[in-house]
Amino acid sequence: MKHEQFQIVELEFNVLDTPNVQLIRGVGEKSQEGIKVPFQLCPGSSSEGQFAFNVDCATVPQKLRGTLTFMVATKQGSTHEKLDFKLPLPCSAFMIGSLYRRDRKSVV
Numbered sequence: 556m557k558h559e560q561f562q563i564v565e566l567e568f569n570v571l572d573t574p575n576v577q578l579i580r581g582v583g584e585k586s587q588e589g590i591k592v593p594f595q596l597c598p599g600s601s602s603e604g605q606f607a608f609n610v611d612c613a614t615v616p617q618k619l620r621g622t623l624t625f626m627v628a629t630k631q632g633s634t635h636e637k638l639d640f641k642l643p644l645p646c647s648a649f650m651i652g653s654l655y656r657r658d659r660k661s662v663v
Contacts, residue, residue, distance in 0.1 A: 566592035570621035579607040613649035
């Protein structure tokens with residue numbers, strides 16, 4: 556049996572804003588609008604994207620809900636698909652650590 560070749564195109568990333576965390580969108584875009592992902596995925600390929608968030612309070616853990624919508628294009632046509640996800644943002648994600656050095660004196 557042959558595997559059908561397909562391409563994933565027209566990707567759009569969206570996250571529901573919370574009072575403490577908002578997805579940074581383009582100028583003039585509404586909070587309900589998604590961000591168009593600037594690439595498509597061919598068979599056997601992979602890619603990654605970066606998205607920016609405005610965080611008003613890092614002392615409360617957040618669980619963002621979002622959706623990735625896309626089209627699966629095949630020789631027979633295209634279908635619209637959707638992937639719902641949850642993105643946990645624990646408070647520890649915002650901590651900045653420092654390494655202990657023997658030549659520094661610690662303050663207790």
